[in-house]
Amino acid sequence: ALSNVPPLRNYFLEEENYKSIQRPPGDIMFLLVQRFGELMRKLWNPRNFKAHVSPHEMLQAVVLCSKKNFQITKQGDGVDFLSWFLNALHSALGGTKKKKKTIVTDVFQGSMRIFTKKLPHPDLVSTWIGPEWGFLTPMEVSEPRLPQPAEEKAQLLQNAEYQEMMVESTFxxxxxxxxxAPLYKDEKEQLIIPQVPLFSILAKFNGATEKEYKTYKENFLKRFQLTKLPPYLIFCIKRFTKNNFFVEKNPTIVNFPITNVDLREYLSEEVQAAHANTTYDLIANIVHDGKPSEGSYRIHVLHHGTGKWYELQDLQVTDILPQMITLSEAYIQIWKRREEDETNQQGA
Known part of the structure; x- marks a missing residue:
């Protein structure tokens, strides 16, 4: 999928772009950059003798640089790998968290505001108190008790600890x-596979929708608002949830258009003017099929020259209709922002 992102691909096709980067002695992470560049040049070589390319050297570099967190013999999680790989590439190219940018951040990095508000502990909110509106004493245990009034909770929420805080973050x-996912079956004793529109799950980033996050000792309400959209936007649809016993997969189908996804409403008002184009088109769709631990991956990619879609799984490459892509259990998607000339052509 990353090889189908033109700016990233073009950067690694020219070895001169990163050949002169200086790394500390003994640093093995630059091996990842070298192997990824070699793989890009093999994939896009018009004079390849064979119709397929072996990524073996690249996979060995991944195993070595990830300290065996990702292995050739064991399938890992796609989102975990994508997150590690992009950050590892950025770091190996000399990038830092804030100041120094690389081709990775130029292509994929956006920014958002995160608003966080701490919630009182449920046990604290429902504290029982005695007739004198004070905390219970051992002598008052047998006396009539009333629940803590709403005024007490409101007063508690006025404390600085429970005020909403805002931080700027990149992604x-x-x-x-x-x-x-529903637990009940339909009349044919089959599990109902629900469907949800893409814009419903994107509402998380409209700046108004609040979501509760729980830790082992504290609860928070968070809301998110985008402040910068990157040229290429990656969506990771959270299909897997882990608990102490097993990994569970959510089979919900996400209904999404292939083109014309406008994200302007998810930007804060003061930055909307700085974004001339906020419309995105899908260029890659990674699908996970099967059970969480035994499933397989396949990918849908757009051929930019012809506008046709292809499905790739291992060595199998087949044509696919755009309408069929939306019926898959999408896991990772890459969207390309339209530029001025592309928008004008679409309008014409």
Missing amino acids: MYLTLDLPT
């Missing part, structure tokens, strides 16, 4: 949360 991809 390489946006995580989209799916609604909980």
Whole structure:
């Protein structure tokens, strides 16, 4: 999928772009850059003798640089790998978290505001108190008790600890949360596979929708608002949830258009003017099929020259209709922002 992103591909096709980058002695992470560049040049070589390319050297570099967190013999999670790989490439190219940018951040990095508000502990809110509106003493245990009034809770929320805080943050991809899958079966004793529109799960980033996040000791309400959209936007649809016992997969189908996804309404008002174009078109769609631990991946990619879609799985490459792409269990998507000339051509 990353090889189908023209700016990233073009950068790694020219070895001179990164050949002179100086790394500390003993640093093995630059091997990842070298192997990824070699793979790009093999994939896009018009004079390849064979119709397929072996990524073996690239996979060995991944195993080495990830300290065996990702292995050739064991399938890992696609989102975990994507997150690690993009950050590892950025770091190996000399990038830093804030100041120094690389081709990775130029292509994929956007920014957002995160508003966080701490919630009182449920046990604290429902504290029982005695007749004198004070905390219970051992002598008052047997006396009539009343629940803490709403005024007490309101007063508690006025404390600085529970005020909403805002931080600016960058992102390489946006995580989209799916609604909980139904537990009940239909009349044919088959599990109902729900469907949800893309814009419903994108509402998480409209600056108004609040979502509760729980830790082992504290609860928070968070809301998100985008402040900068990157040229290429990655969506990661959260299909897997882990608990202490197993990994569960959510089979919800996301209904999305292939083109013309306008994200202007998710930007804060003061930055909308700085974004001339906020319309995106899909260029890659990664699908996970099967069970969480035993499933397989396939990818849909757009051929930019012809506008045709192809489905790739291992060595199999087949044509696919755009209408069929929306019926798949999409897991990772890459969207390309339209530029002025492309918008004018679409309008014509």
